[in-house]
Amino acid sequence: MDKPAEMFDRDFEWAELTRFAALPGPRATLGVVSGRRRQGKTFLLDAVARASGGFMFTATETTETDALRQFGEALARHRDQPTPFRFTHWDEAVTELMRIADRGGPTIAVIDEFPFLAKASPALPSIIQRALDPAAQHTNTPVRLLLCGSALSFMGGLLAGNAPLRGRAGLELVVPTLDFRLAAEFWEITDPRTALLTHAIVGGTPAYRREFTQGDTPAGPHDFDAWVTRAVLNPARPLFREARYLLAEEPELHDTALYHSVLAAIAAGNAARGGIADYLGRKSTDLAHPLSVLQDVGMITHEADAFRRNRSAYRIAEPLIAFYHAVMRPAWGDLERPGRAPAVWRRAQSTFRSKVVGPHFEQVCREWARWHASPATHGGQVTRIASGTVNDPAAKTSHEVDVAVHGETDSGRETLLAIGEAKWNDVMGKGHLERLQHIRALLTARGTATDVTRLQCYSGTGFTDELRHLAENDPAIQLIDPVRLYRGD
Missing domain, CATH: 1.10.10.10 (Winged helix-like DNA-binding domain superfamily/Winged helix DNA-binding domain)
Known part of the structure; x- marks a missing residue:
């Protein structure tokens, strides 16, 4: 099945769903798809169902009786039945659903917004579990049943602990938000600073560009403020509430x-x-x-x-x-x-910079260090990234480290590969480097860092010529600006 041309990215998700849809074997199989709202789960599942000729039912928040009526009508349309199915309970509905792959080969069956159905019919997960039991498989056809929902706590609990469907799923797919690089590509923003400012507001949720702003994107740095007022702070636009x-x-x-x-x-x-x-x-x-x-x-x-x-x-x-x-x-x-x-x-400009963009820039820097920077940048393979606080007993104070890169050296020993400071609106200079050197000395005295722990300066504005000169002559000093965040490693 070819991925639709209008679908952005989602290559991994598409590959997993199409693999699941085509799983060989006569037994019915369960998959669970979850993710935060507005990430395109319904669009993704609908595309898979259409491409494979499968069945898709999107639940609404209603009573059990009404849900069964809607489900019976949708299933009858899929089966080309002249009259709707009249189910009195979900046992009948699930039994009929498990028979839809009787025309040869595996068939996808998607139930979207599954938490709505389970809220009205708490026994439904147990009914599906019973239908998937080996004792019931002799009446089933090779249905590839996908349950989808945005209520993360509920969907996570479907397969956890002593839940009825625990151990029954052959697919557990979480559809994530787009990361900051993919989001910039999706919004078609080429200027890195504008891309990061936009990401600090709308993140990587695809629907915020398509449905919520109707494709209205910042044309560049000169248009960003105007875009915020017309697309985000405008009470007539969906993004406002x-x-x-x-x-x-x-x-x-x-x-x-x-x-x-x-x-x-x-x-x-x-x-x-x-x-x-x-x-x-x-x-x-x-x-x-x-x-x-x-x-x-x-x-x-x-x-x-x-x-x-x-x-x-x-x-x-x-x-x-x-x-x-x-x-x-x-x-x-x-x-x-x-x-x-x-x-x-x-x-709100000052608040936006300090309370929104500043913390968000730090988070983006941590994401870059974890997923986009090469091992050569850090001097080893990364295992975890976090921020942290380092006590300074002599000065009776503490220091914040925005990016702490833990990883493994060539010998396989875990060590602190790098520490970094992130400043969105400051031109970073030698003083920032000296602060990191002092923190490294404190950590080295504790046995946490070493003399080769790298020092990383992340700036949204730039660096002084003096700091650039120091970095050119010392590979342990790394300078990362928005251009490198979005296009480098």
């Missing part, structure tokens, strides 16, 4: 006011649980559940400190949510009135 809807659409988030407050605290720069609790005026123990739920649904990440095992940091995973809480939410009343967006955006 999207951050609010993302939380409302998650079935696990019942008290949305609390979850919005937690996200606002993180967007304000509070990465530790204690700081989040202080921001909200709550006890730290009160936040264990909301933080866990936000992590389960993919709204935030929880990352361990590179140097201190007892420290960790919470970060917002969806850039649009971070942008909403830092820039839009504080000025929501003004933004809802047409024509106020340009004034709000002018006032």
Whole structure:
């Protein structure tokens, strides 16, 4: 099956789905597809179903009786039946579904938005499990059943622990967001700084270019501010309320006011649980559940400190949510009135740079160091990337390391390959390098780093001639600008 020409990237996902669709053998087989909303899962599965002549049913949030009626009508259309199937319960519906590959060869059957069906019919996963049991396979045809959903906590639980479908799936595919390089290519933005600024707002979600902005992209650095006001801060555009809807659409988030407050605290720069609790005026123990739920649904990440095992940091995973809480939410009343967006955006420039672009640039630098930089850049094979805090007892202070690169040397021993500092809006000079040299000395004294641990300066603005001269004469000093982030290694 050839991938549709209009489908951007998704080569790996397409290959896995088409492989699953063509699996030989007479037995029915299960696959699970998940991923955050707006990533193109439905488009991907619909393309596979069409290319293979398979069946696809997209569920809606409704009652069990109505869902069975809709499913019966869709299945009858696929089977060229003159009248709809009338199912009284899901046992009958699943049994009939398992018979659709009776015309020769494996046949794809997709149930999209599966969590909606399972919410109305909690026994449905168990019914599917029973239909896949060896005892029931003699009545099945080679159906390749794909269950798809965006409720990450629910979809993750389908195959976990003691869940009925545990051990039944032959495919477990997560459709990710586009990384920063692919996102720039998808948005057709060639200027690296403009690409990163845009990514700091909309991330790598494909729908935000197609459905939500109708192809409206920043034409370049001169057009970025105008694009923000016309496409993101415009109350007549879908992207304006999207951050609010993302939380409302998650079935696990019942008290949305609390979850919005937690996200606002993180967007304000509070990465530790204690700081989040202080921001909200709550006890730290009160936040264990909301933080866990936000992590389960993919709204935030929880990352361990590179140097201190007892420290960790919470970060917002969806850039649009971070942008909403830092820039839009504080000025929501003004933004809802047409024509106020340009004034709000002018006032928000400092906040945008410090609370949105700065942290996002650091994250992009970590992603580049992990997935795009060559081993020669770091002096070894990378095993993990994180940020961290280094204590400085003599100065009675601590130092933040934005990029800490752990990896293996040629001898196979784990070591700290590099440490880096990221500054979006600063021209980096010798002072930044000396700070990294001091941190390396502290880590070397602790036995964590060595004299060959590399020093990396990441800047969105550029470097002084003095620092460039030092880097030219010392391969241990690495300078990374937006051009290298997007096009180099």
